[in-house]
Amino acid sequence: xxxxxxxxxxxxxxxxxxxxxxxxxxxxxxxxxxxxxxxxxxxxxxxxxxxxxxxxxxxxxxxxxxxxxxxxxxxxxxxxxxxxxxxxxxxxxxxxxxxxxxxxxxxxxxxxxxxxxxxxxxxxxxxxxxxxxxxxxxxxxxxxxxxxxxxxxxxxxxxxxxxxxxxxxxxxxxxxxxxxxxxxxxxxxxxxxxxxxxxxxxxxxxxxxxxxxxxxxxxxxxxxxxxxxxxxxxxxxxxxxxxxxx
Amino acid sequence: xxxxxxxxxxxxxxxxxxxxxxxxxxxxxxxxxxxxxxxxxxxxxxxxxxxxxxxxxxxxxxxxxxxxxxxxxxxxxxxxxxxxxxxxxxxxxxxxxxxxxxxxxxxxxxxxxxxxxxxxxxxxxxxxxxxxxxxxxxxxxxxxxxxxxxxxxxxxxxxxxxxxxxxxxxxxxxxxxxxxxxxxxxxxxxxxxxxxxxxxxxxxxxxxxxxxxxxxxxxxxxxxxxxxxxxxxxxxxxxxxxxxxxxxxxxxxxxxxxxxxxxxxxxxxxxxxxxxxxxxxxxxxxxxxxxxxxxxxxxx
Amino acid sequence: xxxxxxxxxxxxxxxxxxxxxxxxxxxxxxxxxxxxxxxxxxxxxxxxxxxxxxxxxxxxxxxxxxxxxxxxxxxxxxxxxxxxxxxxxxxxxxxxxxxxxxxxxxxxxxxxxxxxxxxxxxxxxxxxxxxxxxxxxxxxxxxxxxxxxxxxxxxxxxxxxxxxxxxxxxxxxxxxxxxxxxxxxxxxxxxxxxxxxxxxxxxxxxxxxxxxxxxxxxxxxxxxxxxxxxxxxxxxxxxxxxxxxxxxxxxxxxxxxxxxxx
Numbered sequence: 001x002x003x004x005x006x007x008x009x010x011x012x013x014x015x016x017x018x019x020x021x022x023x024x025x026x027x028x029x030x031x032x033x034x035x036x037x038x039x040x041x042x043x044x045x046x047x048x049x050x051x052x053x054x055x056x057x058x059x060x061x062x063x064x065x066x067x068x069x070x071x072x073x074x075x076x077x078x079x080x081x082x083x084x085x086x087x088x089x090x091x092x093x094x095x096x097x098x099x100x101x102x103x104x105x106x107x108x109x110x111x112x113x114x115x116x117x118x119x120x121x122x123x124x125x126x127x128x129x130x131x132x133x134x135x136x137x138x139x140x141x142x143x144x145x146x147x148x149x150x151x152x153x154x155x156x157x158x159x160x161x162x163x164x165x166x167x168x169x170x171x172x173x174x175x176x177x178x179x180x181x182x183x184x185x186x187x188x189x190x191x192x193x194x195x196x197x198x199x200x201x202x203x204x205x206x207x208x209x210x211x212x213x214x215x216x217x218x219x220x221x222x223x224x225x226x227x228x229x230x231x232x233x234x235x236x237x238x239x240x241x242x243x244x245x246x
Numbered sequence: 247x248x249x250x251x252x253x254x255x256x257x258x259x260x261x262x263x264x265x266x267x268x269x270x271x272x273x274x275x276x277x278x279x280x281x282x283x284x285x286x287x288x289x290x291x292x293x294x295x296x297x298x299x300x301x302x303x304x305x306x307x308x309x310x311x312x313x314x315x316x317x318x319x320x321x322x323x324x325x326x327x328x329x330x331x332x333x334x335x336x337x338x339x340x341x342x343x344x345x346x347x348x349x350x351x352x353x354x355x356x357x358x359x360x361x362x363x364x365x366x367x368x369x370x371x372x373x374x375x376x377x378x379x380x381x382x383x384x385x386x387x388x389x390x391x392x393x394x395x396x397x398x399x400x401x402x403x404x405x406x407x408x409x410x411x412x413x414x415x416x417x418x419x420x421x422x423x424x425x426x427x428x429x430x431x432x433x434x435x436x437x438x439x440x441x442x443x444x445x446x447x448x449x450x451x452x453x454x455x456x457x458x459x460x461x462x463x464x465x466x467x468x469x470x471x472x473x474x475x476x477x478x479x480x481x482x483x484x485x486x487x488x489x490x491x492x493x494x495x496x497x498x499x500x501x502x503x504x505x506x507x508x509x510x511x512x513x514x515x516x517x518x519x520x521x522x523x524x525x526x527x528x529x530x531x532x533x534x535x536x537x538x539x540x541x542x543x544x545x546x
Numbered sequence: 547x548x549x550x551x552x553x554x555x556x557x558x559x560x561x562x563x564x565x566x567x568x569x570x571x572x573x574x575x576x577x578x579x580x581x582x583x584x585x586x587x588x589x590x591x592x593x594x595x596x597x598x599x600x601x602x603x604x605x606x607x608x609x610x611x612x613x614x615x616x617x618x619x620x621x622x623x624x625x626x627x628x629x630x631x632x633x634x635x636x637x638x639x640x641x642x643x644x645x646x647x648x649x650x651x652x653x654x655x656x657x658x659x660x661x662x663x664x665x666x667x668x669x670x671x672x673x674x675x676x677x678x679x680x681x682x683x684x685x686x687x688x689x690x691x692x693x694x695x696x697x698x699x700x701x702x703x704x705x706x707x708x709x710x711x712x713x714x715x716x717x718x719x720x721x722x723x724x725x726x727x728x729x730x731x732x733x734x735x736x737x738x739x740x741x742x743x744x745x746x747x748x749x750x751x752x753x754x755x756x757x758x759x760x761x762x763x764x765x766x767x768x769x770x771x772x773x774x775x776x777x778x779x780x781x782x783x784x785x786x787x788x789x790x791x792x793x794x795x796x797x798x799x800x801x802x803x804x805x806x807x808x
Binding site for chain 3: 035036137166167168169170171174193194195196197199200234235237238239241242243244245
């Protein structure tokens with residue numbers, strides 16, 4: 001699904017992603033873990049086609065990407081963003097937000113598809129004509145997921161999809177994401193600073209630091225604490241929580 | 247009761263259709279605005295102004311150009327509520343008909359300058375690069391010249407008259423709207439929902455028209471209503487200099503100009519139109535304040 | 547059980563306006579010089595509780611309580627002057643994001659020194675020395691250099707340490723920490739927490755630790771209060787949290803992501 005080699009991306013003068021190479025197979029869930037400034041969000045935006053200043057070789061969903069300004073996008077790659085309050089247009093109702101991708105690609109039967117999308121993410125029909133400010137954080141994120149899925153993409157990129165949500169809601173959204181992937185055979189690339197979430201949702205994980213992948217390991221290995229690189233070990237230690245000195 | 251039923255429908259928890267949702271939003275904004283006392287005062291003033299303009303033929307007791315030379319420069323009394331001017335015309339009637347001129351100019355100027363400024367600003371902000379730089383330099387050129395002087399120059403070139411005055415003022419008024427729209431666009435451009443629209447395949451035109459412009463609209467509307475006071479004053483200024491409406495069409499600024507000579511003894515000839523201008527400006531200012539407080543997206 | 551440092555009973559906080567609602571509905575607890583954690587999700591009222599202890603309700607809110615006292619001083623009847631003397635000097639507050647709680651136009655060292663001087667505890671030179679000592683205590687390397695930096699020139703972790711230094715400078719008896727590490731990276735958070743741990747222990751202070759992170763609070767504090775929608779639904783020893791019985795607490799415990807077994 002994804003083949004990247006020597007991928008380098010810049011943010012003005014800084015190099016955010018530095019010679020990163022990796023592959024993601026069809027149907028796989030690939031996680032990228034890193035702290036702030038690691039470049040993981042920039043990497044995701046390059047994969048989405050939203051960030052233009054990059055070089056290297058990149059093939060996504062069978063299409064080779066060319067750096068620089070692209071034209072309109074095909075809809076095969078979709079993204080769920082971190083902030084549920086910023087990822088929906090404040091003046092568009094749920095119905096409009098879900099209907100627009102369909103209208104752009106001239107896909108008919110919009111009403112039925114929208115209803116199906118809402119049901120798939122666990123939202124009631126009553127939410128259909130509400131505006132974002134009338135929905136809770138969890139509900140907005142479900143709408144964002146529905147929007148990402150309505151064009152039936154093959155690859156879904158997830159940028160910290162649950163960090164801005166309450167803990168109980170996080171658990172629900174994660175289980176929703178897991179279920180949807182199983183049902184539709186989607187490929188995920190999940191970016192997060194939270195090791196536990198990445199280990200729970202993904203098959204394979206890459207640890208990113210200052211623009212580079214320092215280690216790639218399976219989620220099972222991560223969960224068992226078998227990391228080789230010292231930075232990964234540091235992250236594992238830190239994510240186990242603080243133990244106070246008594 | 248019907249009103250209660252409407253209210254319930256408009257504040258329903260789960261709107262059943264897109265139309266209901268849109269009306270419910272409008273209703274919410276209206277109620278928020280109704281709570282804002284300054285804004286409501288401004289709205290009332292503006293509505294009275296509009297009513298005066300529309301109903302001028304019914305409310306005026308005399309024709310604005312009717313002269314009865316025995317009654318020159320009469321102070322306000324029971325017959326001529328605001329007195330008569332130097333050509334013995336009833337000032338009250340002239341003010342009413344003058345409201346038409348003033349509102350007409352304001353409407354024309356807004357209709358041209360606001361969409362123009364919004365379009366230029368949003369396009370420049372979203373496109374970036376050379377287009378942005380070019381449009382902004384153009385805006386800077388217009389902004390660097392004092393508005394009244396530029397309007398003067400344009401009217402002098404085009405010839406005096408209401409239409410030309412309105413056109414000149416519109417050409418002078420759009421730059422601040424472009425600036426405001428561009429600033430908003432720059433802030434919105436990096437938003438996640440814009441990224442999501444791009445991922446859905448939306449073209450830049452679609453994004454600017456349907457996603458960005460509606461969000462810039464609020465700021466531009468506020469700016470426009472606050473500017474209207476200035477437009478009224480510039481129109482009065484042009485009229486004062488004889489470059490706006492031509493006699494005998496009543497225009498508040500021209501009325502002040504004509505009344506200048508009599509200011510010491512027959513103060514009402516200049517003061518009444520001056521008061522009208524002040525009240526109209528105040529009304530638009532208060533309305534703008536109310537709109538800004540209600541439409542500010544940060545408060546939602 | 548140590549003598550009561552803080553006593554709260556029937557604390558209520560309500561907002562009026564278009565749709566009036568009660569944010570805190572009868573919150574009450576007692577604490578001594580111990581570490582008390584308050585856990586809840588958004589809307590639980592945990593942050594408001596923290597602010598209420600300082601009698602700083604948000605604008606438009608109305609606060610009332612049957613009892614609100616700090617070290618024997620009745621905060622409900624205390625005048626503004628008395629409250630101002632307490633805030634900062636005897637009760638400190640550390641918030642989530644140092645970018646918003648530090649003065650952007652004053653060097654960080656000076657802000658710590660201000661904390662000494664404002665409560666009349668030191669002259670200019672002495673305050674500077676104490677501020678440098680505080681910077682060292684919060685494990686900032688090169689305190690002399692950092693003293694003159696501005697908030698935008700330091701990282702989030704350093705900013706939070708400066709915040710802690712500033713709040714601990716006057717030697718308060720109680721520190722309220724509202725999500726002190728939520729905006730920090732995990733490795734940086736561990737550092738900041740260990741500094742907090744050390745200082746609170748060394749000074750024998752009381753600590754109110756407000757967070758959404760149940761594990762963190764359970765590991766750091768002696769006792770835990772769980773709040774939901776303006777009420778305290780659970781109050782127990784931190785060690786006993788796993789066997790808590792209230793359904794909401796069980797839900798919070800169950801929501802923590804589990805690492806899948808290999």
